[in-house]
Amino acid sequence: MIELVNVHFSYNNREVLRGISLKINDEEVFGILGPNGAGKSTLIMHLNGILKPKMGKVIVNGIEVNKNPKEVRKIVGIVFQDPNDQLFSPKVFDDVAFGPYNLGLRERELEERVEKALRLVGMEGYKNRETKELSFGEKKRVAIATVLAMEPEILVFDEPFANLDFRGKKMLRELIEKFRGEKTIILSSHEAEYLTLCDRIALLDGGKVIKVGSPEEILGNA
Ligand code: ADP
Ligand code: ADP
Numbered sequence: 001m002i003e004l005v006n007v008h009f010s011y012n013n014r015e016v017l018r019g020i021s022l023k024i025n026d027e028e029v030f031g032i033l034g035p036n037g038a039g040k041s042t043l044i045m046h047l048n049g050i051l052k053p054k055m056g057k058v059i060v061n062g063i064e065v066n067k068n069p070k071e072v073r074k075i076v077g078i079v080f081q082d083p084n085d086q087l088f089s090p091k092v093f094d095d096v097a098f099g100p101y102n103l104g105l106r107e108r109e110l111e112e113r114v115e116k117a118l119r120l121v122g123m124e125g126y127k128n129r130e131t132k133e134l135s136f137g138e139k140k141r142v143a144i145a146t147v148l149a150m151e152p153e154i155l156v157f158d159e160p161f162a163n164l165d166f167r168g169k170k171m172l173r174e175l176i177e178k179f180r181g182e183k184t185i186i187l188s189s190h191e192a193e194y195l196t197l198c199d200r201i202a203l204l205d206g207g208k209v210i211k212v213g214s215p216e217e218i219l220g221n222a
Helices: 038-045 069-075 092-101 109-118 137-149 166-177 217-219
Strands: 002-011 016-023 027-034 055-060 074-079 152-157 186-191 200-205 206-215
Touching: 002 038, 016 038, 016 055, 016 206, 038 206, 055 200, 055 206, 074 092, 074 137, 092 137, 109 137, 137 152, 137 166, 137 186, 137 200, 200 217
Parallel strands: 027 186, 027 200, 074 152, 152 186
Antiparallel strands: 002 016, 002 055, 200 206
16 A cells, blocks of 8 residues: 655745645555646655655555665556656667566566566567667657566556557556556546546645545546
8 A cells, every 4th residue: 555644845945745645555546637737746756765755754565665765666666757767778678677687587587577568568579679769659668668577566657648649548558457456556647538547536736635536526527
């Protein structure tokens, strides 16, 4: 379970998270809906300790994130909005292998993990390609694969549908359905239509949670 308790965060003294409290249950598909600038990305970066709350705390499976971010990063995998923030290697294989290599996987086991992750995003056959030569949609898929390859228990997607073409959106929906009931999935969007597949949605605005409820409850008056 993920718990945020009265989380406050500021960039250069400008407060962008203003007392966020939320509980996200195991195996829940949880949406964060809010306009641009609401604080979605900032909130998401607190889930594995990339950002630290100025006040309040974030707890993942009973671990306070700031006290043990290394452990939490094995549990929480975040797919950033921009795949260029996630891809660093010249070759697709090395990008996807980076996480599982750091977890200690080698040789055959490592290769299988990479291939499985690429298969899940429909990119089997791309492992020897140059990352920088991929299209945006292809990069986005590889970025998702880099996180899947770590097999985290909690999968977080920041604006995953943004700038994806029809096929990319379909792949992503299928991926979410594949892991429904198995992993906790958190996804953010500024567009309500992409969050109808969630069990619950938090409506975020101005750094505050305005409301939490079922898609019917939230999208009915969003
Ligand atoms: P969204 O998640 O809503 O699509 P982003 O998280 O990319 O949007 O950015 C939201 C706003 O934050 C944008 O106006 C963007 O310019 C601004 N922003 C993002 N990163 C930075 C940064 N490093 N420094 C200053 N502003 C930033
Ligand atoms: P969202 O993802 O909902 O668009 P963000 O969390 O990206 O919102 O941004 C929340 C606010 O924080 C915005 O006003 C944005 O401009 C600002 N912001 C985001 N990142 C930075 C940053 N690195 N430095 C300064 N301001 C930032």
